[in-house]
Amino acid sequence: MTHPFPETSTPDRERLVALARRSHAVIAGHQDPAGAYPASPTFSAYRGYAWLRDGSFTAEGMSRYGDVGSVDRFHDWVTRVLAARTGQVAGLVAAAEAGEDLPLDLMLPTRFTFDGSDGSDPWWDFQTDGYGMWLWAVVTHAQRHGLALDRWLSGIEVAVDYLAAFWDRPCYDWWEEHVEQRHVSTLGAIHGGLQAIAQAGVLDATRARRALDVAEQARQLVLAEGTTTGRAGDPAAPHLAKWLGSSAVDASLAACVVPFGLVDPASPIAAATLDAVARDLDVDGGVHRFRADVFYGGGQWLLLASLLGWNRAAAGDRPAALRHLVWAADHAVDDGEMPEQVPDHLLAPEHRDEWLDRWGTVATPLLWSHGMYLILADELGLLPEDDAR
Known part of the structure; x- marks a missing residue:
């Protein structure tokens, strides 16, 4: 925990600190036993699903709070979800390299059920930002608490390979709109995730170079066309x-x-x-x-x-x-x-x-x-x- 600023007034401080304690309790209380953070446990359209986007920021909050076990379980869950799709991603990458046209429904989804399955109901699924966010979140958590990233390497490699192949493809944005566009916030998340994991020292040399190269390409693309x-x-x-x-x-x-x-x-x-x-x-x-x-x-x-x-x-x-x-x-x-x-x-x-x-x-x-x-x-x-x- 950081303390970069002077104290607030005592009543306000007590209220704000109490709400932080309550926020931790809400997240911890609703975390699925398998590790997923539900987007919302009661909302009709979100119930039963976990997003990498929501979960990555939720995990960052819990990591800062000091609940290492909760965050470890989330990253374990993501790793299982992604590792199970190693073959799927390898096939997608090979097809793209062969010049095949890949429809959106073949790409990885943006949300998963708590057991790691794809959802069965229609959704605006092709979104790449969450994969970059998760890479950033897992690196940040490991560095904060002195943890070895090897525990999550099988999922990390899938996310890196997926983003390296499809980082510049138009997709839905944070709000699941405008699939025809290349969104600056999406490119920002991809840049942040790939740069973080490339510098973390866990990737093989080829993947690390590719991750850094794509991160820089994303940055240059935004500076050229996204301002x-x-x-x-x-x-x-x-x-x-x-x-x-x-x-x-x-x-x-x-x-x-x-x-x-x-x-x-x-x-x-x-x-x-x-x-x-x-x-x-x-x-x-x-x-x-x-x-x-x-x-x-x-x-x-x-x-x-x-x-x-x-x-x-x-x-x-x-x-x-x-x-x-x-x-x-x-x-x-x-x-x-x-x-x-x-x-x-x-x-x-x-x-x-x-x-x-x-x-x-x-x-x-x-x-x-x-x-x-x-x-x-x-x-x-x-x-x-x-x-x-």
Whole structure:
């Protein structure tokens, strides 16, 4: 746990620390015995499934909290899931190298059942960001706690081979939309994961070189085609864009700065990207996904408030980071569970009822929200002391 900033006031500190303890309990209480972190244990569309994306950030929060056993079990689960698909990935890579056209339904899914199977119901499945996120998460966890990565090597090799072959293929984004685009946040996650694992010293020399090469190719592609000078007539510095060739802003772009380092956090383009996210999507500390969002009316997401706060904390701006943490804490429900989003400042209120009719109330708890809260609480020195965990 880090303590880079002075103390907050005692009442606020006690409340924020208590919610960190509750977040750990929610995640630990819902973790499947086999190791998967469910996206949400009660939400109709998520129930029974685990995403690599959600799980990787949830694992990072739990790793920071110090629950090494829980995180080990998650990485064990991912490794079993991926190792079981070694032959499938080898076949896909060989087919791609032979110039075959590979339909989306042959690619690895973005979510799995708790026993590691593919889902049986239709979903927007071809998404590569989670594989990069998992590589980053497993390396970060191992380094934090002095663990050997060999335990997870069979899964790591599958993820590296898969990303090295298909990193630049259009796919669905973080929000499972726009399969026709190459998304900057996806490329950022791939860059972060491949760079982390290549430098970790566990890969064979050929895979390590390939991982570093692809990570750099992803970065160069974004710098060449995934930036914008901003809105028309705006003289601001260029910032990252939602997808290659776009001028839109997406809150997930913050992850390209911290933690994935696609752009140097000290660079002008990083500062301009975070400022664009704040300018377009931050209202009172809560953060929207993107301006055109209609999902449940386009509310504000707790996990995105924590992501932007994480970036502000990493840049040394405690007041801004704390503002986002307090906002997230203020929007937990009475029992301390955190929803996916809240209907504050809806961007498209006319669409809210159609989603309520389709899938029911908003996912609560969303384990990703709790995981991101733990990350930001750690950045601010607001996790419980070791003897209280």
